[in-house]
Amino acid sequence: AQSVTQLDSHVSVSEGTPVLLRCNYSSSYSPSLFWYVQHPNKGLQLLLKYTSAATLVKGINGFEAEFKKSETSFHLTKPSAHMSDAAEYFCVVSVEKLTFGTGTRLTIIP
Amino acid sequence: ETGVTQSPTHLIKTRGQQVTLRCSSQSGHNTVSWYQQALGQGPQFIFQYYREEENGRGNFPPRFSGLQFPNYSSELNVNALELDDSALYLCASTLMSGTTTDTQYFGPGTRLTVL
Numbered sequence: 001a002q003s004v005t006q007l008d009s010h011v012s013v014s015e016g017t018p019v020l021l022r023c024n025y026s027s028s029y030s031p032s033l034f035w036y037v038q039h040p041n042k043g044l045q046l047l048l049k050y051t052s053a054a055t056l057v058k059g060i061n062g063f064e065a066e067f068k069k070s071e072t073s074f075h076l077t078k079p080s081a082h083m084s085d086a087a088e089y090f091c092v093v094s095v096e097k098l099t100f101g102t103g104t105r106l107t108i109i110p
Numbered sequence: 111e112t113g114v115t116q117s118p119t120h121l122i123k124t125r126g127q128q129v130t131l132r133c134s135s136q137s138g139h140n141t142v143s144w145y146q147q148a149l150g151q152g153p154q155f156i157f158q159y160y161r162e163e164e165n166g167r168g169n170f171p172p173r174f175s176g177l178q179f180p181n182y183s184s185e186l187n188v189n190a191l192e193l194d195d196s197a198l199y200l201c202a203s204t205l206m207s208g209t210t211t212d213t214q215y216f217g218p219g220t221r222l223t224v225l
Contacts, residue, residue, distance in 0.1 A: 036216075043112060044153070044200065044216040090152050097166055098143070098214060100152030 002027040004091045006101035014109045019078040021104045023091030026072065033074045034092040035065055038103075044090070050074060061085070083108050112136070114203050114217035122223045128189045131220045135182040135203030141165070142184045143214060144176060147198040159184060160206055188222075196224045 007022040025031060033050040048059025055067045061084075065076045074091060086108045091101040113136040123129050135142050141160045145153035155168035159178035173189040182203070188195055198221050202214035 034213075041218070043114070043218040044202075045112075046213055046215075049213065097155045097158065097168070098145075098153075099155070100145075102152050103150075 002029075002031060002093045002095045002099050004093050004099060004101040006089075006091050006104050008104050009102065010105045010107065012107040012109060013081045015083055016080050019076070019081045019085065019106065021076040021089050021091075021106065023074045023076065023101060024072050025074060025091070025093045027093055027095055029095050032094040033065075033067065034094065034098075035059065035063070035074075035076050036090045036092060036100075038088040038090065040087075047076070047089075081106075081108050083110065112215035112217065114201065114215050116199075116201055116217040116220050118220060119218070120221045120223075122225065123191050124225050125191055125193060127191050128187065129191060129222065131186040131188075131199050131201075131222070133184045133186070133201035133203075133217055135184065135201075136215055137182060139182060139203035139205050139215075141204045141206040141212075142178055143202045143204075144184075144186045145200040145202065146170070146195075147200060147219070148194075149197070153200055156186070191224045193224050196222060198222075 003026045005024045035047040036044040048057045050067045058064045088103045115134045117132045143158040144156040147153040157167040158165045162178045175187045178184040198219045200219045202216045204212045204214045
């Protein structure tokens with residue numbers, strides 16, 4: 001069985017400050033992990049993926065995530081938030097199929 | 111842009127009716143998956159088709175069915191619509207390599223409303 005828990009349903013940060021979106025996972029096997037972003041009325045876009053090659057994964061638009069097996073976590077970070085980062089973010093675990101978390105809505109305060 | 115398109119964008123149906131949603135995958139992708147995203151939730155896996163055969167299914171009843179065609183297009187059919195079927199339906203295509211690291215490319219979705 002596999003699952004993901006996104007620890008915050010809503011995160012608000014000021015423009016220019018760091019972003020932290022938290023994700024814990026559960027998997028019986030070594031998982032692949034992804035972060036997807038969904039802007040309003042748009043499809044899901046892949047931000048980054050972990051495939052066991054490196055624990056620190058760099059993605060698009062300045063985002064990165066660190067895989068910590070001991071903590072079963074895969075938190076998403078960005079050093080400086082931009083207004084265009086406002087969206088819904090999904091942490092995803094993949095063994096035989098993609099299993100999505102419930103999402104974190106990121107709001108950027110001007 | 112992912113190269114995955116879906117039609118229609120929006121659809122309104124009444125309970126008991128049947129609906130067909132369509133997806134056009136990226137050229138060369140041999141696998142398509144369908145997801146249901148209820149309001150305020152993450153997408154839920156419905157099923158996957160690989161080379162025109164069903165290759166995995168989530169916890170959805172048989173009234174959810176699909177087809178995949180050789181021209182990279184696919185369909186999701188839902189019979190006997192229920193109010194709870196109201197959701198955003200997403201398709202995603204990939205070139206399956208047999209590993210868990212395959213990236214799925216999502217279409218923009220079809221918003222289905224059941225009245």
